Amino acid sequence: MQFNTITGQHTAKELLRKMADSQRIPHALMLLGMPGSGDLSLAIAFAQYVLCDDRKDGEACGHCSNCVKAAKFVHPDIHFSFPAVGGTNVTSDTYIGEWRKALAENPYLDANQWLQRLGAENKQGNINKVECLQIIHKLSLKIFEARYKILVMWLPEYLGKEGNRLLKLIEEPPENTLLLLVAQNQELILNTILSRCQLVKVGHLSDEEIEQGLISSLGLAAEKARSIAHLANGNFNEALKIAQLPENDHAGLFLDWLRKCYVGNGVDMAAWTDKLAVLGRENQKQFLQYALHFLREYTQLKTVATAATNGRGIRLLPQELDAAQKLTQFIGPSQIQRIAQLFSDCAYYIERNANQKILFLDASIQLNKIFRDR
Numbered sequence: 137m138q139f140n141t142i143t144g145q146h147t148a149k150e151l152l153r154k155m156a157d158s159q160r161i162p163h164a165l166m167l168l169g170m171p172g173s174g175d176l177s178l179a180i181a182f183a184q185y186v187l188c189d190d191r192k193d194g195e196a197c198g199h200c201s202n203c204v205k206a207a208k209f210v211h212p213d214i215h216f217s218f219p220a221v222g223g224t225n226v227t228s229d230t231y232i233g234e235w236r237k238a239l240a241e242n243p244y245l246d247a248n249q250w251l252q253r254l255g256a257e258n259k260q261g262n263i264n265k266v267e268c269l270q271i272i273h274k275l276s277l278k279i280f281e282a283r284y285k286i287l288v289m290w291l292p293e294y295l296g297k298e299g300n301r302l303l304k305l306i307e308e309p310p311e312n313t314l315l316l317l318v319a320q321n322q323e324l325i326l327n328t329i330l331s332r333c334q335l336v337k338v339g340h341l342s343d344e345e346i347e348q349g350l351i352s353s354l355g356l357a358a359e360k361a362r363s364i365a366h367l368a369n370g371n372f373n374e375a376l377k378i379a380q381l382p383e384n385d386h387a388g389l390f391l392d393w394l395r396k397c398y399v400g401n402g403v404d405m406a407a408w409t410d411k412l413a414v415l416g417r418e419n420q421k422q423f424l425q426y427a428l429h430f431l432r433e434y435t436q437l438k439t440v441a442t443a444a445t446n447g448r449g450i451r452l453l454p455q456e457l458d459a460a461q462k463l464t465q466f467i468g469p470s471q472i473q474r475i476a477q478l479f480s481d482c483a484y485y486i487e488r489n490a491n492q493k494i495l496f497l498d499a500s501i502q503l504n505k506i507f508r509d510r
């Protein structure tokens with residue numbers, strides 16, 4: 137993986153390049169990222185960059201023997217460790233084939249996607265004792281081919297107290313050993329580990345970065361990429377998920393819903409509910425996500441009404457902005473609050489497998505009530 141295939145994150149990339157170029161790489165580095173920020177990709181790209189024999193202009197060459205192996209996640213000096221499920225003897229080695237496949241498909245994946253891939257269902261993953269002992273063993277071996285041996289550990293949060301076994305390794309790793317920890321929740325990591333690592337923070341992506349990423353990785357049209365970026369809240373993994381859903385006109389569906397609930401004709405509301413019910417749960421979740429996004433932007437529009445006449449700073453597409461501007465005469469601040477609560481509740485119940493038809497019909501009736509309570 138090369139840096140230029142990773143969306144955004146210029147500051148983190150620059151920092152990592154500098155470390156490698158100046159040969160001053162801390163032996164234990166923790167990339168602390170937001171979900172979907174590309175933190176894992178950065179760690180993997182960094183490992184390749186460090187091992188590359190012929191880096192140029194801040195990029196690994198992509199064709200030396202180290203690069204070729206690193207790109208396929210099979211370099212013998214790059215070790216991976218990640219949460220797994222299935223008993224005390226199960227380690228990252230058990231799932232390394234699946235791991236390589238998962239990375240090739242989507243290096244932005246989250247813990248839940250990964251554990252579901254392993255068939256975890258409701259089981260919690262972990263990085264267990266045997267895994268820790270294996271890591272210590274692997275890193276005590278001689279280097280196979282490269283200048284460094286590197287451990288990329290994804291989500292040290294899953295170590296729990298087993299992390300104590302790695303303290304000595306992190307504090308005084310064997311010669312030419314780099315530990316790259318990729319974490320997302322600082323509070324779940326042992327302080328003793330945290331304090332031994334140099335932190336690199338990896339923030340949310342901007343809408344523009346997500347838009348560019350979708351255009352370059354999936355070849356989406358700019359407007360579609362932009363509307364997905366608006367919903368993804370800086371999380372590229374989320375953006376990829378939305379892009380994979382069958383194309384839905386959430387905006388049209390949503391405005392139609394508001395209109396029908398405003399008028400309050402029961403037959404029309406039921407017909408709309410039928411239309412939404414066939415979309416399936418994933419789409420309904422996205423739909424509600426969209427609805428909440430619309431309300432957020434709508435509130436923004438109401439509070440900065442004068443400055444927003446040209447829509448600057450409002451994350452809505454032109455036709456949505458037009459609809460939102462028309463709506464400002466019908467929906468007041470207290471109603472927005474109640475509507476937002478209603479949508480959040482719906483999302484909660486959809487997540488927990490509520491009957492979709494009943495849920496949305498009930499929501500339509502409540503929405504009508506909120507409009508009438510003005």
Ligand SMILES: [Zn+2]
Nearest residue numbers: 188197200203
């Ligand atoms: Zn190379």
